[in-house]
Amino acid sequence: MLALMLRSAYHAPNQREGSALADHMTDNLGPQPEIVLVRPQMGENIGAAARAMLNFGLERMRIIAPRDGWPNQSAVAMASGAGRVLDGAGVYDTLADGIGDCDYVYATTARSRDLAKPILSPERAMAEARAMRAEGKKVAILFGPERTGLENGEVARANAIISVPVNPGFASLNLAQCVLLTAYEWRRQTTEFQHEVMEWAGSERAPSIEVEKLAEHYEARLDEAGFFYPPTKAPVMKTTLRNMWSRMPMTRADVQIFHGILRQLLRGKQG
CATH class of the missing domain: 1.10.246 (Serum Albumin; Chain A, Domain 1)
Known part of the structure; x- marks a missing residue:
């Protein structure tokens, strides 16, 4: 199913087609997670990540300390119809500022870490995230820079880790690919989702x-x-x-x- 969806997404729509497609895909999806790109290095990858997001109906992007500054014309060119995601993106100097209003944070990483945290597949993580968003909680998903990924200090600020079961002999994923996998699982949960909601006994989770x-x-x-x-x-x-x-x-x-x-x-x- 993912392969079919990826093939259909390969066609780059023009601006009018992209806008119509986005309106259709974001209808009735409800609250969304914050897609947080931490220290992205290339504008092209930011634009590709925006396309991957809008392919699956996500529009809430945050950018932390982009290497080449912002706005970035390379990102706009690569977005190809998903410019609305870039137009609405929030830009922050530090990760702490970028996730300060969030109640729960996931960090995506393919490398093993020495940090004791729950490690979830994208499917399980997005099921949890959708349950929390349904309760009104704000959820963020961190994606590290293309060359090195997230640093330990950045992963330490997350509540849980998302790890994709890739080939251990070649675990490197492009930034946009990683965003696409996560966005796909979020989209899939719209119709195939059952999860036990965590109760907080009348109290509110600390942001x-x-x-x-x-x-x-x-x-x-x-x-x-x-x-x-x-x-x-x-x-x-x-x-x-x-x-x-x-x-x-x-x-x-x-x-x-x-x-x-x-x-x-x-x-x-x-x-």
Whole structure:
């Protein structure tokens, strides 16, 4: 089925055809995830990713620190009918800014990592994502730069990892290919989707910006206490700690409790 859809998408529509196609495909799809391109290196790949998104009805793109700046004429040329995705794209200087309003974040990677996180197939991840979006949660999916992929510090900010079961002898995927696979699974879930929705007992999941501030609070206080020792191991220790915070399914109340615990401990020490 995917092969047939890819063959049909090979034809590059003109602007009028692309607009009509997009209107048709985005009808009745409901809330969408945020497709986040982290430090993309080539405008052509950004444009190709936009086409892949619109092929499956997705329009919400965010771009983090594009190497060649923005706007990018190469991206516009490659988008070929999917310019509306680029027109609406948000551009951010840092990943923290780009996902700060999101409740749940997936990181796509083909490489094995030493970070303890749930690792999901695109199919399972998009089923989860659609369930969360149906509840009004904002979901982001991170895609790394073409040459190196996401760095460990970037993956550490995600709640879970999406890993495509590719050939282990040649695991490299083009940026647009990876976006297309994920967008395809999202689209497929519109009619073939059954997933048990996680209940939060009347509480609200903490958005990424609140978890980020909590991580910064603990990192600063632990740094003052000399926890990150020896200095040569400090970066790895900080990344591990960040990964722990993002992996925990915390509510907003949980975040406030953790802030309160640390403040009280410091207050007691000063007293």
